[in-house]
Amino acid sequence: MIATYFTGNLVCAEQWFEEKKFNSDQVRLFELDVTNTAECAERLPILLEEEGTIDIVVNNAGITRDGLFKKMAAENWHAVIDTNLNSLFNVTQPCLLPCVKKAAAALSTFPPSTA
Numbered sequence: 001m002i003a004t005y006f007t008g009n010l011v012c013a014e015q016w017f018e019e020k021k022f023n024s025d026q027v028r029l030f031e032l033d034v035t036n037t038a039e040c041a042e043r044l045p046i047l048l049e050e051e052g053t054i055d056i057v058v059n060n061a062g063i064t065r066d067g068l069f070k071k072m073a074a075e076n077w078h079a080v081i082d083t084n085l086n087s088l089f090n091v092t093q094p095c096l097l098p099c100v101k102k103a104a105a106a107l108s109t110f111p112p113s114t115a
Helices: 010-019 037-051 074-102
Strands: 002-005 028-031 056-059 106-109
Touching: 002 010, 010 028, 037 074, 056 074, 074 106
Parallel strands: 002 028, 056 106
Antiparallel strands: none
16 A cells, blocks of 8 residues: 655654554555645656556545635635645546556545545
8 A cells, every 4th residue: 555645744644654553565655745736747657667556546635724715815725625626636647547457446536534
């Protein structure tokens, strides 16, 4: 399994890894900004090449920037849309063709708990 974590959040990812009692044979932590289309397009094909195959892609990124809509800053709006929606495209698109070629792979989207 490969678990992505947001750029700069290695400590949080490692805590999750240890809490779940994973080992490096079970889970690979992979730093990736899922809101960055260019980064995903560049790094995910490399990951596919390194791993050889990806059987399942689970999209579950989500953030909350609560506030009244009339007072919400555009920056917060874009952060939510980029993380909760655009990340679906950014992660799935580079993985789609290899998964389709495999014919046994699955792409799953789970709404984040913040939605």
